[in-house]
Each structure stands twice: as C-alpha cells, then as structure tokens.
Amino acid sequence: MVSSYFLYPLSDEGEQIVRQQGSLENLFLEDKDLMDLVIHTKSQNISNDSYIPKSLAEYTLKRVEWYVRKKYDKEYEHNDYAFLLNPELEIYDVISFYIAAQSIGINFNPNSRESRVFIESQGQLIQERLETLSKTLREETIAKLLNQLIAADNLHWTSLAELLGSKKINLSHLIIDKGQIILDKKDFLDRFEHKIEDRIPEKMYDILIGDKIKELIVNRMIMQNTENYISKVHEMVSNVEAHPSLIQIGAKISKTLTENYSYSSNQGGDIKASKFQVEAFPPCIQNTMDGVSAGNRNDAIVLLMTSFLSYARLYPSVFKNKADLKISDLDKGLKITTTEILPLIYEAAQNCNPPLFEDDPQEKLNITAKLGFGVHETPELDKEGESKWYTPMSCEKIKIHLPVLCQPDENCKKIGNPLSYYNLKKWLMKQSMTNQQTENTKKSEGN
Amino acid sequence: MNKREFGFDHLGRGPNDRYRVFKNSDLLRKFLRYRAPFAVYSSVAFYKKPWKRGEWLKSELVFDVDAKDLPVRSCNCDSVCEICLDEALQIVGSIIDVLKEDLGLKNVHVIYSGRGYHIRVLDPAAMQLNSEVRSQILKYVSGAFNPKNRYYMESLPGQKPYELEHFTIPVGYSAVFTDRIKYIILHLTGEEEIDQINPRLLKDVMQNRHFLEEEKWGLFKNKIGPRRYKNLVDGIAKLNLGLVDAKVSIDLKRILRLPTSLHSKVSMKCMKVDNIENFDPLKEAVPKFVRERKEF
Ligand code: SF4
Ligand SMILES: [Zn+2]
Numbered sequence: 221m222v223s224s225y226f227l228y229p230l231s232d233e234g235e236q237i238v239r240q241q242g243s244l245e246n247l248f249l250e251d252k253d254l255m256d257l258v259i260h261t262k263s264q265n266i267s268n269d270s271y272i273p274k275s276l277a278e279y280t281l282k283r284v285e286w287y288v289r290k291k292y293d294k295e296y297e298h299n300d301y302a303f304l305l306n307p308e309l310e311i312y313d314v315i316s317f318y319i320a321a322q323s324i325g326i327n328f329n330p331n332s333r334e335s336r337v338f339i340e341s342q343g344q345l346i347q348e349r350l351e352t353l354s355k356t357l358r359e360e361t362i363a364k365l366l367n368q369l370i371a372a373d374n375l376h377w378t379s380l381a382e383l384l385g386s387k388k389i390n391l392s393h394l395i396i397d398k399g400q401i402i403l404d405k406k407d408f409l410d411r412f413e414h415k416i417e418d419r420i421p422e423k424m425y426d427i428l429i430g431d432k433i434k435e436l437i438v439n440r441m442i443m444q445n446t447e448n449y450i451s452k453v454h455e456m457v458s459n460v461e462a463h464p465s466l467i468q469i470g471a472k473i474s475k476t477l478t479e480n481y482s483y484s485s486n487q488g489g490d491i492k493a494s495k496f497q498v499e500a501f502p503p504c505i506q507n508t509m510d511g512v513s514a515g516n517r518n519d520a521i522v523l524l525m526t527s528f529l530s531y532a533r534l535y536p537s538v539f540k541n542k543a544d545l546k547i548s549d550l551d552k553g554l555k556i557t558t559t560e561i562l563p564l565i566y567e568a569a570q571n572c573n574p575p576l577f578e579d580d581p582q583e584k585l586n587i588t589a590k591l592g593f594g595v596h597e598t599p600e601l602d603k604e605g606e607s608k609w610y611t612p613m614s615c616e617k618i619k620i621h622l623p624v625l626c627q628p629d630e631n632c633k634k635i636g637n638p639l640s641y642y643n644l645k646k647w648l649m650k651q652s653m654t655n656q657q658t659e660n661t662k663k664s665e666g667n
Numbered sequence: 668m669n670k671r672e673f674g675f676d677h678l679g680r681g682p683n684d685r686y687r688v689f690k691n692s693d694l695l696r697k698f699l700r701y702r703a704p705f706a707v708y709s710s711v712a713f714y715k716k717p718w719k720r721g722e723w724l725k726s727e728l729v730f731d732v733d734a735k736d737l738p739v740r741s742c743n744c745d746s747v748c749e750i751c752l753d754e755a756l757q758i759v760g761s762i763i764d765v766l767k768e769d770l771g772l773k774n775v776h777v778i779y780s781g782r783g784y785h786i787r788v789l790d791p792a793a794m795q796l797n798s799e800v801r802s803q804i805l806k807y808v809s810g811a812f813n814p815k816n817r818y819y820m821e822s823l824p825g826q827k828p829y830e831l832e833h834f835t836i837p838v839g840y841s842a843v844f845t846d847r848i849k850y851i852i853l854h855l856t857g858e859e860e861i862d863q864i865n866p867r868l869l870k871d872v873m874q875n876r877h878f879l880e881e882e883k884w885g886l887f888k889n890k891i892g893p894r895r896y897k898n899l900v901d902g903i904a905k906l907n908l909g910l911v912d913a914k915v916s917i918d919l920k921r922i923l924r925l926p927t928s929l930h931s932k933v934s935m936k937c938m939k940v941d942n943i944e945n946f947d948p949l950k951e952a953v954p955k956f957v958r959e960r961k962e963f
Contacts, residue, residue: 377770378792384800391803392814392840399771399792415837427818427829428839620802620913633862 222353224365226310227346227438229317230445231368242315247277247465254279257309264302271300277469279309280316280323284473287341288480292543304345305352317342319469321446325453326462327470332605333544334473335450343443350435359431365438375401380437386447388440395428403434478549493534493550496560500649502632502641504618504625511571516622521569521576522583524622524638526590527612529561532642538611539640547592548604557591557599612639668692670724672710672717674922679705682922688717706930708922711787713794720920725794728772728801729923730808731915732759733783738909739854747782752948754854758910759784760943761850765808765843777940778923779948781930784940785915785923798917805916807840810847811908813900814840833900834884844904845884851903852876863902868895929954 225234251274258264258272265271273279286301303309320338328334350358370379377396383389395402402408408425416424501509505528512520531538534550534557551557565587569576576583585595593599594606614637618626631648635641669690674682684704689695699707711729715722734740734747734755742750759777763786766772774789788794796804806812814836817828833841833848857873864872871891878887888896915921924930924937936952 376792378796381796381800384803385797387799391800391807392812395839396769396771397838398768412838417837418835424836424838426820427831428836430820432819616908619908620917628862 222307222349222357222361223310224361224368225314226307227349227361228365228368228442228445229314230442230449234314234317237311237314238318241311242318244319244463244465246275247319247469248275250274251276254309254312257306257312258303261303261306261308263299264306265297265299273303276312276316276319277465277472279312280319280469281472281476283313283316283320283345284338284341285476285480287337287344288477290344292480305349307349319466320473321450322453323466323470323473325450326457326466327474328454329605329607330447330451330454331608333546334470334477334605335447336544337477338473339443339446339450342446343439346439346442347435362431362434362438365442366434369438369441375403375437377401383437383440383444386444388443389436393436394433401433401437402429405429493536496529496533496564497642497646497649500642500645502638502645503627503629504615504622505638505642507625507627509568509571511568511573512625513573516624517572517576518580518583519621520625521565521572522586522590523610524613524618524625525565525568526587527610528638528642529564530557530591530609531612531639533561536639536643539637545609546604547599547609548601554599554601562587562599612637668695670713670715670717672712672714672720672922673925674708674710675702675704676706676708677702677704682706682708685922686718686720707925707928709925710920710922712920723919725791726919728788728790728793728796728804729915729921730759730762730786730805731780731783731912732762732786732910733780733912735782736909736912738906739851739856739859741854741856749949752783755783756943756946758850759786761846762786762808762911763943769807769839769843770804777943778926779936779938779940779946779952780924781935781937781952787923798919801919802913802917805911805913806908807843809907809910810844811904813897813904814844832884832888834888847907847910848900848903849879851906852879861902862905863898868899871895872899 225231255274259266273282286304289296324334324338376399397411405425409421413421508520508525588599589595589607590610591599592604592607592609594603596603631641673687674685676682677684711727713724732755734751740751742748763775766775772788772790772793776787778785814833816830816832819828834845875887875890926937926939928937930937936954938952940946
C-alpha cells in the first residue's frame, strides 16, 4: 500500500508530517539513511556517484531534474532516477515537495516556468507511481484520494471549473449526464444501457471511463492544488522573511532548468531562428501589418502580433521542440527583442485605425506582459517571469477572436498555426530558390 | 437590474452611449421615453460598480445563433427569411438540449434577437465560469471538433488502442458531435464550398446521405471511404464553429439587445421566446406599427 501523501503531499497527513519532521536547518547535511534507501532501490543505477542524492536539498533538485531530463533529454535513463518511485522514501519525498514548492513560491511567480515545470512534474510523478501498483491497489488508492479531494458523492462538472479553466482537463473528455460526471460503472449502466446497441455496455464503460477518468481528475486536482499552494506562498512572501536555504534552493532549481533546456534547444532541429522574412508571413499577419480597425485592433496587436513576431524571430521551433524557454534564453541581452521585434509590433500598432497607442497607451504594457516581462512599459531582464511568454495563437483561435484577419490561402490548408505557416513558407521559398539556382546552372552548363 | 450596465444607440450606428445604470425599470422607462434611442442594450455581466464596469461579479452564459451567418442554409436569401430563421431555431433547440440534458444547466432562456436567437443561461453554476470554460462549452454544444477515436483501456503504455468512431458512441460529446454532423449533412444544398471537402466528395455525400436518415453510419462511411470520411467530418467540424458566434459567448462584458426593444435595422421586436416549438418570429415579433404599415 502506498500512503496517499506519497501522491498527494498537500493532504492532511502530508501536512502533518512536514509540521512534525520538516526542518530547514539540515537541508544541505548529508543524510546516510536517505542515501542508503536510494542505493538499495530496485534497479537504481549507482554506477556514478552523482546519481545519488546525499541530502534533502539534493533530493529536491533531483525531483525537478528528473522531469526536465525525461521530457527533453534523449539520453534520459529511467534507472538513474528509480528511487523517485520507491515508497520507502515517502517521508523524504513529502518534505522535499514542500521545500520545492516553497522555494519556487518565494523566488518565482506562479506563472514562471519554474512553477509550471514543478507542477507538471508532480502530475507525472503521480502517474508513474500509480503505474507501479497492482490493479486493485491502484483502484483503492485512487478511490481514497478521490474521497479526500472531493467532498460530495456526486461530482457536478462545474465543480471542476478551475481545472477546465486552466485547461488541465477538457470538457469533452468527461462523460456528463444531467450535470453529473459519470465515474461509477453501475451509474453509467443505469443511465445509458438502453442507448448502447452494438456493443457490450460494460465494455463501453471500460473504454470510455474505467479508472482513467478518475485518475485524470485526481491527478489534475493535485496539480491544481500544487499551483494554488505556490500562489499562496508567493502572496505571503512580502510579509515574512524567507529562509535563506529556500532562496538558495530556488536559485538551484532555476539553474537546473536552464542547464537542461539549453541542452534540448541546442539540438535545434531544422527550423532555425533567423531574421524576419516578411514575404513568408501568413495572410492574417500580413493583414495585421497593413493595419486593423477598432474592434479587432487590440487583440490583433497584443495577442496575435506580439506572440507571432517574437516566436517567429526567436523560437520558430517551439511546437516541435516543446522546451519551455524564456526570451532571455534565446536573446540574452534582449537586443533582438528591442531592435527587431518590438519595432515591428509598434509599427503594426501605429498602422491601426486609429493608431493603437494614441487612445490606448496601456496596451504597450500588455505587450510587454505577453513577452513574459510583466506589466511594464518595456521589457527588462529582472522582470522576466512576472508573466508568461504567450505562445502564438492557433488558426482556430484566430478564427474565433479575429475572423476578419483570416483569409486563408493554399498553404493555410496544411497548417494549424500562423507560425507553422511561416516555417513552411520559408522552407518553400528556400526550396524554389535552390531549384532556380540548379535550373540556372543547368542552363549555363547547357550553353 | 442595478448591477447591469446599459448601453444605447442614439444615432443608429451601434451602441455609442454606455456605462449607464438604472436602479429600477421605472427609471429606465423614463429615460427611454425622454431620449428615444434607436436601440437599447444591457450587459450580460453583473458588476458591483456597473457605471465603470468595475468588480465583475458574474455573467450570463450566452450563445448567439444568427440566421444570416449560419454556415449552411437551405435558403439563398441575403439577409434573413422564414427558412433560415426556422433553421436557426432548430439549432437553438438542439443546443438547449445539450445544455440541459448533458450539462444539467437550468434557467435557460431564448430571446429572439431580430435576426436570430440568443440563448441566455442564468444558472448560477454557469455564471461564474471564465472565458476558457465558456469556449469549451461552446465547442462542446456546437460539435466544433472531431472527438478522438482511439481509446485506451488502462493508462498503461504500449497497449493497442480501441478504435471507435464518434457514431458508435451514443453518449457524451461523441453523441453531440454525431448529431451536429448529421444535421449539417442533411441540410447541405450541394452548392457549398467547404474547406477539406472537394466537389467530388460533396457529390458523393449528397448521393449517400439518405443512409443517415436511418442512422446507417457504418454504411455511409464505407461508401465515402475512411480517409475521405475523416476529411468530411473534419471539414464539417470547422464549419460547426460558425453555428454560434463565438465572440459573444466568450466575452464576459458584452452588451446585448434588450428583450422587448426594437431592432431598428430590421424593424422587428427583440423578444423572449417562451415556447420554441411553435414560435413564429414573422407573426409574433413584427411590431404593430410595421404590420399596419404593410397592410396599407
Ligand atoms: S488559416 Fe491560419 S495562418 Fe492562414 S490566414 Fe487563417 S489564421 Fe492565418
Ligand atoms: Zn434565409
């Protein structure tokens, strides 16, 4: 049996453990018991000393490092981190969860990538820890957690509004009837048996719902609670003095991320960042450059242009690469941002009718915010992370929010995002250039 | 009422006078008599300080189905007519079904807007939802994306998925999607130009759509062929996004035409529809003075 706090550190039990045993004094001290447990974890790789966390602080960093490496590093090996699934380490794990969450809340914004990575890593850990259990044990554990997380027997879908609103769950993945989320087999059969004709209703239940919807809800709720906890810590920071150890660990977490990200972004792929090629912009962007009238103006500049131009110039492979980068990872002194990207955004803003900043100077701050630098007049390095670097809007979103700008051409059929359009068109343009060149060489050879 | 923002159109070019607040309907009536605006609007939102749209409390959940903008219409009129208004009403009916039967929402009202319908939901559970959730609901009720068709029994890696097409799943979003696809296919005129659906595919769809009247989806899909079937439903899914004006649904601060006021461009009354089964806008929403004018 695993304790529920091994999966859900914010549970009452988890909190109690931390209150009784968590201390910030010995974070960096070598802990023999911890090392012993790690070394004796089944299939744990011990060939290199660096695989073994020697203190609580190191364990905390390993937790984060595991997740980024798993996600982005092709050479990732599970056995380097096997101890993270070992329930004998549960007490260490709970305490390290609080250390990480507090360090992040103290040092970074709830929107920062440090927060996001940590929240995601918790979700992934729950998933993998569940997978080590037998089917019955797994079901029992989930049932117990669900009970802790949801007070009522009946789950109305609107009680998941927070998870839906932060896109942790999609409405269409749930089976909902008269407002209730259907989780229980008997309940499912009572309601739907008569509708299911060509298949065995029990099997239909297993396929559509089974245990996985419960697991999904539990998992996402714990992620949401983690997020809320970080926000709470963050709000309190200004009132209380933060412990120096936590500040130190926050910095180390950040470093772990940067190291592992640069690793992944160096692998680059075939989409390289380069100077703007305006001819390769998709119709919606060209239209925006030409100027947009009131009504659509604000969204077109602040949401569409800002995200498109910044990613097109700095990180065109974002959807392929998936590494969660900041602008300064790609543009260290913000030179490109201030001399190439912002001027183009401002130009588009000026072309609007009426010019955007004339009656809405506030929008300048919102543009800075969408670049990840908080609500300020211009981007400044020390403000980075106060907001999130907004990823390029998808065509679907553009069609909803800015339908007048979308005038699809042939290439639009092949893509789902203006940024992919840009990459495709750049490639096509290069292709036709080389073709022409070979044509030309052929011709001259023929002569 | 005193938590809503009101807006007026004094010049006939859209609302130009906003941020108005009225303590009660008497004061509003007086204002209307005195200023006689072209149109009257009120916010879907409730605020603590409506005079500056400050401290948002909650907003109605709204779906705007405009007869003129329906992606598929059997009439070819250039604005609205009996036929497309009726089709809009059918769509409204099926959206309301999903809102009530699936999502369990209560307090759902329909307003005839002058050129289509507004569904306005005042269920407290829905009024707190943010734009993202509203956009998910919108896509759910309008069938705006193809549901996944691969399902895994356990979340264990490495196992083979079950392939289930939307029409074999009679519950949840898949069922809604099937319903919307069927509606569109049966209402095609054969003249449409739809992304991902070339003229030959469209022709084959027209030829075989009678299978859907008897719910013979498997046969229909076989006739079309699996690859083209995917193109077909993907294409229609995109079209479905246009059934409802998405901007209205996700905008928490929008103002909408006030029921019982007049739509000045079409000279029809904006009014509450009590029974959508037998509502006839051309009879009920034409104000008396217009009817008289016509008769003379
Ligand atoms: S399809 Fe996409 S890329 Fe093309 S114009 Fe529309 S929004 Fe832009
Ligand atoms: Zn018509």
